[in-house]
Amino acid sequence: MKYLIASLAAASFISAVAQQTIFDHNSIVSPEINADNSVTFRFYAPKAAEVRLLADCLEPSANNLMSRDSVGVWSLTTPQLDGELYCYSYLVDSVRINDPSNVYRVRDIATTFDMLIIDEGVGEIYKVGDVAHGNISKVWYSLPSDKRSRRMTIYTPPGYADNSGKSYPVLYLLHGMGGDENAWSELGRAAQILDNLIASGKVEPMIVVMPNGNMAQTAAPGESAAGMTVPTGMLPRTMDGSYESTFPELVEFVDSHYNTIAEKSARAIAGLSMGGFHSMQISKEYPDMFDYVGLFSAAVLPREDAQSEVYKNIDDKLALQFEKAPRLYWIGIGKDDFLYNANVDYRKRLDDRNFKYIYHESDGGHSWRNWRKYLTEFTPLLFK
Amino acid sequence: MKYLIASLAAASFISAVAQQTIFDHNSIVSPEINADNSVTFRFYAPKAAEVRLLADCLEPSANNLMSRDSVGVWSLTTPQLDGELYCYSYLVDSVRINDPSNVYRVRDIATTFDMLIIDEGVGEIYKVGDVAHGNISKVWYSLPSDKRSRRMTIYTPPGYADNSGKSYPVLYLLHGMGGDENAWSELGRAAQILDNLIASGKVEPMIVVMPNGNMAQTAAPGESAAGMTVPTGMLPRTMDGSYESTFPELVEFVDSHYNTIAEKSARAIAGLSMGGFHSMQISKEYPDMFDYVGLFSAAVLPREDAQSEVYKNIDDKLALQFEKAPRLYWIGIGKDDFLYNANVDYRKRLDDRNFKYIYHESDGGHSWRNWRKYLTEFTPLLFK
Numbered sequence: 001m002k003y004l005i006a007s008l009a010a011a012s013f014i015s016a017v018a019q020q021t022i023f024d025h026n027s028i029v030s031p032e033i034n035a036d037n038s039v040t041f042r043f044y045a046p047k048a049a050e051v052r053l054l055a056d057c058l059e060p061s062a063n064n065l066m067s068r069d070s071v072g073v074w075s076l077t078t079p080q081l082d083g084e085l086y087c088y089s090y091l092v093d094s095v096r097i098n099d100p101s102n103v104y105r106v107r108d109i110a111t112t113f114d115m116l117i118i119d120e121g122v123g124e125i126y127k128v129g130d131v132a133h134g135n136i137s138k139v140w141y142s143l144p145s146d147k148r149s150r151r152m153t154i155y156t157p158p159g160y161a162d163n164s165g166k167s168y169p170v171l172y173l174l175h176g177m178g179g180d181e182n183a184w185s186e187l188g189r190a191a192q193i194l195d196n197l198i199a200s201g202k203v204e205p206m207i208v209v210m211p212n213g214n215m216a217q218t219a220a221p222g223e224s225a226a227g228m229t230v231p232t233g234m235l236p237r238t239m240d241g242s243y244e245s246t247f248p249e250l251v252e253f254v255d256s257h258y259n260t261i262a263e264k265s266a267r268a269i270a271g272l273s274m275g276g277f278h279s280m281q282i283s284k285e286y287p288d289m290f291d292y293v294g295l296f297s298a299a300v301l302p303r304e305d306a307q308s309e310v311y312k313n314i315d316d317k318l319a320l321q322f323e324k325a326p327r328l329y330w331i332g333i334g335k336d337d338f339l340y341n342a343n344v345d346y347r348k349r350l351d352d353r354n355f356k357y358i359y360h361e362s363d364g365g366h367s368w369r370n371w372r373k374y375l376t377e378f379t380p381l382l383f384k
Numbered sequence: 385m386k387y388l389i390a391s392l393a394a395a396s397f398i399s400a401v402a403q404q405t406i407f408d409h410n411s412i413v414s415p416e417i418n419a420d421n422s423v424t425f426r427f428y429a430p431k432a433a434e435v436r437l438l439a440d441c442l443e444p445s446a447n448n449l450m451s452r453d454s455v456g457v458w459s460l461t462t463p464q465l466d467g468e469l470y471c472y473s474y475l476v477d478s479v480r481i482n483d484p485s486n487v488y489r490v491r492d493i494a495t496t497f498d499m500l501i502i503d504e505g506v507g508e509i510y511k512v513g514d515v516a517h518g519n520i521s522k523v524w525y526s527l528p529s530d531k532r533s534r535r536m537t538i539y540t541p542p543g544y545a546d547n548s549g550k551s552y553p554v555l556y557l558l559h560g561m562g563g564d565e566n567a568w569s570e571l572g573r574a575a576q577i578l579d580n581l582i583a584s585g586k587v588e589p590m591i592v593v594m595p596n597g598n599m600a601q602t603a604a605p606g607e608s609a610a611g612m613t614v615p616t617g618m619l620p621r622t623m624d625g626s627y628e629s630t631f632p633e634l635v636e637f638v639d640s641h642y643n644t645i646a647e648k649s650a651r652a653i654a655g656l657s658m659g660g661f662h663s664m665q666i667s668k669e670y671p672d673m674f675d676y677v678g679l680f681s682a683a684v685l686p687r688e689d690a691q692s693e694v695y696k697n698i699d700d701k702l703a704l705q706f707e708k709a710p711r712l713y714w715i716g717i718g719k720d721d722f723l724y725n726a727n728v729d730y731r732k733r734l735d736d737r738n739f740k741y742i743y744h745e746s747d748g749g750h751s752w753r754n755w756r757k758y759l760t761e762f763t764p765l766l767f768k
Contacts, residue, residue: 047477049431093431097481103496103605104612107487117612130609133533137521139545149517161523161641221487225514228488228501257545 028073030101031088031116039078039116041088043099046072048092055088056369057081066090083121085189085372087113106187108368109178110230124196125376126189131199132158136191138181138223141257143249150212151219152250153181155191157198157205160259167261169383170207170254171292172247173375174271174278177238177299178231180220181212187368193375204383206268209254213271213278215242239274241308244281251289265327268382270294272371273339281310287321292328292382296374297337297366300346315353322355328381329357332374336365412457414485415472415500423462423500425472427483430456432476439472440753441465450474467505469573469756471497490571492752493562494614508580509760510573515583516542520575522565522607525641527633534596535603536634537565539575541582541589544643551643553767554591555676556635557759558655558662561622561683562615564604565596571752577759588767590652593638597655597662599626623658625692628665635673649711652766654678656755657723665694671705676712676766680758681721681750684730699737706739712765713741716758720749 030042041053043066051066051074058064058078066074087106089096098105099114106115119127134157140149157168173190175183184190190208197203215237218224255262269290271279276298283293322329329350333343350357360377364370414426425437427450435450435458442448442462450458471490473480482489483498490499503511518541524533541552557574559567568574574592581587599621602608639646653674655663660682667677706713713734717727734741744761748754 045477045479047433092476093429095429095484097484098496100479100481100496103491103494103614105489105496110487112482112484112487112489127611128603128607128609133524133535135521135523137519139519140517140542151517158524219512223512225512227511230487 028101030099031114033116033118034077037080037083037118037120039081039086039118040075041066041077041090041099042073042075042101043090043092044071044073045092048074050093052091053088054091054096055086056367057084057086057088064091081118083118083123084369085115085117085123085126087115089113107182108187110232122373122376126192126372127196128192129196129199131195133195134158134191134198135161136185141250141253143246143253145246145249148218150217151181151223152212153185153210154254154258155185155194155208155210156258157194157207159205160207164259167259168205168207169266169268170209170258170260171379171382172209172211172251172267172269172279172290174211174213174269174275176271176273176275177234179272179275180214180217181210182220182223184208184210188375189372190375193372194379197376197379202380206379206383207254207258207260209250211250213243213275214238215240239277239306241281241306241310243278244285244310245308247282248286248289264288264291266291266383268292268294268328270296270330270375270378271298272296272374273299273366276300283326284314284317284321285310287317287324291326292330293326294328294330294332294374294378295343296332296371296378297334297339297343298331298346299339299342300331301342315349318350318355319353322350322353325356329355330360330378330381331357332360332362332370332377334362334364334366334370336363337370338366412485414483415498417500417502418461421464421467421502421504423465423470423502424459425450425461425474425483426457426459426485427474427476428455428457429476432458434477436475437472438475438480439470440751441468441470441472448475465502467502467507468753469499469501469507469510471499473497491566492571494616506757506760510576510756511580512576513580513583515579517579518542518575518582519545520569525634525637527630527637529630529633532602534601535565535607536596537569537594538638538642539569539578539592539594540642541578541591543589544591548643551645552589552591553650553652554593554638554642554644555652555654555763555766556593556595556663556674558595558597558653558659560655560657560659561618563656563659564598564601565594566604566607568592568594572759573756574759577756578763581760581763586764590763590767591638591642591644593634595634597627597659598622599624623661623690625665625690625694627662628669628694629692631666632670632673648672648675650675650767652676652678652712654680654714654759654762655682656680656758657683657750660684667710668698668701668705669694671701671708675710676714677710678712678714678716678758678762679727680716680755680762681718681723681727682715682730683723683726684715685726699733702734702739703737706734706737709740713739714744714762714765715741716744716746716754716761718746718748718750718754720747721754722750 032040052064066076102114104115216235221230222228269279276295416424436448450460488499600619605614606612653663660679
């Protein structure tokens, strides 16, 4: 049998891809996180004329030109970096490509980035910790008013599967335009953030429901019968009121299929960008449903031009929502976000009426780096 | 609000990656599946000297040199292709890279391939069908003899979540060396195969349990606290008997946490390569546990040199297993597989003792193309 194991491990096959290349060892190590938390990126391209690093760990003004060694390996070492999840690509003779030495990639709508985590600071919250883990499920469901089978992602906390007698609060966590039910669990590191913050005692164990907010999709691209294309623009039925008006049916599905605490004090809703818009609309439309609301870089202006009843009489509905005193109404936005002024206007609307909220202003703009951080700041405030 | 939606959809940001590029529309369409099921691959690289297509849809002898147009777009159109799931990469001036226009990629251990499906023939079984879908869950568990928290993938069939009174048979589906708990659901398209074959009435609704067979891993690379490295060789404790000897505890976990029919007639075990070896060993070690056994390109020779009791007295144990007459013992192998002769030897061992099995010989070798097909051929034979 020894010879078989050797064959399995070392097998060299006829074609590069027709057969399984069991250990296709790429001798280029990239990215390499150095002891001082600088990172060395490497890319082998002996015939390229110019290779640049596109990376959110570089300052916009930094030199991103990689250096070629005599063999043809291009490399660049960054300064010491803060703990974070960073994304990057290479620009090889003006063509953006992924790092062939790194299998960790995240899809952001129609673009794929290479990924690395420096596990200090927030990076320690984003990495897979040596802690108890919750389970992630991809769940198909249909609603009384929408018979299509649609897909959502559900996080159940550690212990959920064992303690069948225990019930949990629920956070509904919504993605932005162009995103889907995979966005928060993949780009957003939601499971890792919850696992790590629950383990440290900062966050209450909770179920997190991550639905698909695009009414024109039943699931993420490639995960439905619609096939393997990605949206290249705004989808039909985006922000037309139908997602908001069917949301109570989704809550009812979750309450009837999971061990939830089915009451306002145990429900939160939060979302980024379009998902912040949705969270604002849904929470004011159903003022007895959510005691915790989070607007992350939200597209918060009401659609007063739209036909749906959902977008009418906003001020009256907000008044009713705040009269019922939600335990938390949290607004987070980056100073450089293109929605910054829209959030200034929305806060003024709340301030003018003396509606209470918590405001969190961060550096940066309309980015997953902020949304991940907002999740780490918002979830410790829930269900306490 | 209209201006905001326009901003969201068209927003152009400061940095290529620091901000979310909401619709980073890549104007190159690749791959394009043409009406006649030929496929056109395109890659924009105006400064490249040579671009080749590495693809398992090309014959090994086919010309894989792509042609450059005046703008710098390299392209190649294949002949008409059969329905299949195909993998490919580009070789750009001798450097293997992924297609930047295609976000559909599969990781095979340490290598990432671009993917496409032609949805005829078996392709119709691999695509996401317009059918009822089962749910995929990533489940953490620990066992009495192994307190580590380890991860497995579980498929529950359509209706499972609703019919809490109904119990289901279980297929344990094992990966090969270097693979992990993601292999069958991602490379193997297990959920799509089961969904489509259940919908067509060819396969009984069943639970599919896809554990991690590497005792040195608690989960796939990047999914455990071990961090984001991929194995570059055989892991410790691979095929040392400990996976086999703790398997009954895994079965007990599944039976106690899921609505299973907890009896031999409702349990199957199958695996590819190392997973075929595991399936052979486990099924003979516990002859009252599985009525259905599938060996896909299995590394079937017993490890008579090994220390574990699991690998001793193979003939006696096989005799006991076959005396109890499993309902199905299925062996599949490709004519070009490097394990072909090992399977000839193993079949002779069974034949000499008049042990009954079904033998399926296919074209091709040690490849996921074969293992997906074997799954479509094996599952219709189960639990009937």
